[in-house]
Amino acid sequence: MAPTLNPEAAPVLLETRGLSVNFNGFQALSDISLSIRQGELRVIIGPNGAGKTTFMDLITAKARPSAGQVLFEGQDITGKSAAEIARRYKIGRKFQGPNVFDNMTVAENIELAIAGYESLPQSLFFRASAAFRHRVTEILEQIELADYRDFMATDLSHGQRQWLEIGMVFAQDPKLIILDEPTSGMTADETKKTGEMIKKLKGEHTILVVEHDMDFVRQVADYVTVFNFGKLLVEGTLEAVQQNPEVQAVYLKEAD
Amino acid sequence: MPRLKKVRQLPLNRWIDLALFLFLLSFPTWQNTYWVYIMSGIMAYMIFALSLDLLWGYTGLMSMGHSVLFGSGGYMIGIASAWANQADWIKFDQLPWFLALLSSPLGAFLAALLLPGLIALFIGLFMFSGKIRGVFFSLITLALAGIAELFVINQSRYTHGDSGITVTSRTLFSNADSQRLTDQQFYFVVLAFLLGSYLLCLWLVNTRTGKVLQGIRENESRLTYLGYKPAAFKLFIFVLSGMMAGLAGMLFVRVQGSINHSSIGINLATLVLVWVAVGGRGNLTGALIGTLLLQFSETKLNSVFSGISADFAQYWKLVLGLLLLLIVFVIPRGLIGVLLDYQQSRQDRDRKAAIMQKEVNRHGANP
Ligand SMILES: Nc1ncnc2c1ncn2[C@@H]1O[C@H](COP(=O)(O)OP(=O)(O)O)[C@@H](O)[C@H]1O
Ligand SMILES: [Mg+2]
Numbered sequence: 001m002a003p004t005l006n007p008e009a010a011p012v013l014l015e016t017r018g019l020s021v022n023f024n025g026f027q028a029l030s031d032i033s034l035s036i037r038q039g040e041l042r043v044i045i046g047p048n049g050a051g052k053t054t055f056m057d058l059i060t061a062k063a064r065p066s067a068g069q070v071l072f073e074g075q076d077i078t079g080k081s082a083a084e085i086a087r088r089y090k091i092g093r094k095f096q097g098p099n100v101f102d103n104m105t106v107a108e109n110i111e112l113a114i115a116g117y118e119s120l121p122q123s124l125f126f127r128a129s130a131a132f133r134h135r136v137t138e139i140l141e142q143i144e145l146a147d148y149r150d151f152m153a154t155d156l157s158h159g160q161r162q163w164l165e166i167g168m169v170f171a172q173d174p175k176l177i178i179l180d181e182p183t184s185g186m187t188a189d190e191t192k193k194t195g196e197m198i199k200k201l202k203g204e205h206t207i208l209v210v211e212h213d214m215d216f217v218r219q220v221a222d223y224v225t226v227f228n229f230g231k232l233l234v235e236g237t238l239e240a241v242q243q244n245p246e247v248q249a250v251y252l253k254e255a256d
Numbered sequence: 257m258p259r260l261k262k263v264r265q266l267p268l269n270r271w272i273d274l275a276l277f278l279f280l281l282s283f284p285t286w287q288n289t290y291w292v293y294i295m296s297g298i299m300a301y302m303i304f305a306l307s308l309d310l311l312w313g314y315t316g317l318m319s320m321g322h323s324v325l326f327g328s329g330g331y332m333i334g335i336a337s338a339w340a341n342q343a344d345w346i347k348f349d350q351l352p353w354f355l356a357l358l359s360s361p362l363g364a365f366l367a368a369l370l371l372p373g374l375i376a377l378f379i380g381l382f383m384f385s386g387k388i389r390g391v392f393f394s395l396i397t398l399a400l401a402g403i404a405e406l407f408v409i410n411q412s413r414y415t416h417g418d419s420g421i422t423v424t425s426r427t428l429f430s431n432a433d434s435q436r437l438t439d440q441q442f443y444f445v446v447l448a449f450l451l452g453s454y455l456l457c458l459w460l461v462n463t464r465t466g467k468v469l470q471g472i473r474e475n476e477s478r479l480t481y482l483g484y485k486p487a488a489f490k491l492f493i494f495v496l497s498g499m500m501a502g503l504a505g506m507l508f509v510r511v512q513g514s515i516n517h518s519s520i521g522i523n524l525a526t527l528v529l530v531w532v533a534v535g536g537r538g539n540l541t542g543a544l545i546g547t548l549l550l551q552f553s554e555t556k557l558n559s560v561f562s563g564i565s566a567d568f569a570q571y572w573k574l575v576l577g578l579l580l581l582l583i584v585f586v587i588p589r590g591l592i593g594v595l596l597d598y599q600q601s602r603q604d605r606d607r608k609a610a611i612m613q614k615e616v617n618r619h620g621a622n623p
Binding site: 060062081082083084086095099100101102103108111112113115117118119122123124125126147148152155168172 | 467468471475482483484489600603604607614
């Protein structure tokens with residue numbers, strides 16, 4: 001499985017430098033430096049509590065780092081607000097466990113996520129164009145929810161709600177897509193479909209995924225970063241990482 | 257016929273709205289002046305309930321002191337009318353600078369919209385930039401209603417304290433008795449404002465802004481990760497809702513011909529919560545129907561029972577309290593909410609059947 005883009009040639013999109021965070025004396029992340037190139041699909045793996053979600057929190061301004069920087073397209077975005085990171089820098093994130101608008105329809109969830117109309121006057125005088133409606137349908141098809149557009153999000157199955165949130169991130173049309181455990185709670189069939197959804201975006205989009213399911217990781221990953229106890233343990237191709245004895249000791253045995 | 261299909265898929269409650277407005281339109285033709293007067297007051301309250309529904313039902317901001325905005329609008333009209341007619345309790349011979357707008361009836365009309373808007377703006381700026389949410393928003397607004405009531409009782413120089421103010425009734429832009437409309441005429445003035453307020457709400461909740469407001473209700477933090485700044489939207493809806501409450505207060509005072517502290521205090525703040533909760537939040541119809549049902553019943557039962565027991569008002573409060581408990585525990589989405597849930601579940605069933613049929617067809621084609 002060869003990467004569609006030569007990762008060495010593409011420019012760096014996201015870079016973290018010495019990123020650390022301390023929650024009331026607990027060092028959740030220490031000194032994480034990594035970079036992701038444009039068009040890359042990077043998977044972060046690591047045992048529970050390794051700090052994977054926290055790492056994403058720091059990129060999307062859900063939490064503030066105690067040290068270090070986040071650079072996006074070469075600009076320092078450390079300390080920017082969450083809304084600014086989503087709107088101006090175009091980083092979209094799917095949270096761990098579905099995080100959607102429950103008592104709104106599937107289509108409304110996607111419509112709200114479509115970028116470009118976030119200010120009050122823009123939203124007040126917004127009228128859905130044919131192109132806009134087409135885009136909504138396109139995304140609903142992408143996430144296999146075209147037949148469910150008028151259902152309330154709360155009435156979907158767990159896996160469908162995960163898809164809905166993935167669709168919301170697609171709708172943002174972000175430069176960087178961040179997905180935190182997109183397949184958790186999914187059936188094997190749903191997990192496989194999710195893998196295909198994500199693989200279709202490969203090359204065009206830059207994607208950062210945290211995942212537990214090793215079949216899924218095998219399905220989509222080229223390049224893998226392993227976290228353990230808040231530290232970056234090792235990075236490399238999936239094959240190389242799997243050969244690493246340290247990784248085998250802390251993670252792969254436990255997960256498989 | 258795609259248009260026909262669209263009409264069939266219209267939420268059931270829009271038909272109720274239509275029926276309600278037709279009912280209100282015909283009401284004066286078959287009712288006496290007393291009931292026309294009563295219904296005018298109820299319609300002013302309906303505007304008030306709509307304003308709370310925008311804030312609570314759609315945006316999830318449960319104001320427990322919405323009467324502050326209703327009452328401050330009403331008091332602007334009250335003070336202006338008392339000043340214009342030189343009520344005997346007025347001891348000042350010039351309006352102070354902060355009430356200067358009240359020297360003309362048109363100014364009073366504007367003040368009744370602007371003051372509630374300004375109050376909402378300041379409360380909102382303080383609360384929404386300080387990230388005050390949920391139950392804290394409710395408790396602070398509740399406290400404000402208590403404070404506002406004490407304030408108007410204490411500021412008797414301008415409010416005539418405990419006794420309240422007598423107001424020139426059934427006018428909009430005048431404080432002269434000679435300009436008063438008939439009960440029937442003023443009924444239609446209030447109805448026009450109610451219809452306008454309803455249409456404004458209906459338009460707003462269907463705009464993208466309306467969806468953002470519902471997003472705030474459902475999952476405010478998620479919105480920020482989609483690039484929205486919820487504080488601006490909350491401030492907008494609070495100010496709009498405040499101005500609409502002020503309009504309702506102004507109209508109510510012009511129907512009733514008086515205002516006192518009960519229109520700005522906790523009593524009315526609680527009543528409007530009950531109307532909206534019983535009717536059902538977040539669909540506009542519930543606010544209208546809840547207000548109509550409860551206020552109509554109160555007046556009707558009052559006229560029946562006041563001959564039997566002088567304590568009717570006390571019993572009515574008890575009934576309202578029990579009704580609220582019943583609604584909260586049995587049908588938390590309110591009367592109209594139940595109806596809409598029923599429609600939704602039927603539509604879901606049909607959609608699920610269609611999806612199943614599609615699956616069957618697909619597997620039938622290539623087994
Ligand atoms: N806001 C927070 N306050 C305190 N501790 C936190 C906070 N967020 C995460 N943690 C802790 O940081 C560690 C890493 O958590 P997390 O990033 O969720 O791990 P992962 O996603 O890899 O399973 C955990 O021990 C967790 O309890
Ligand atoms: Mg996690």
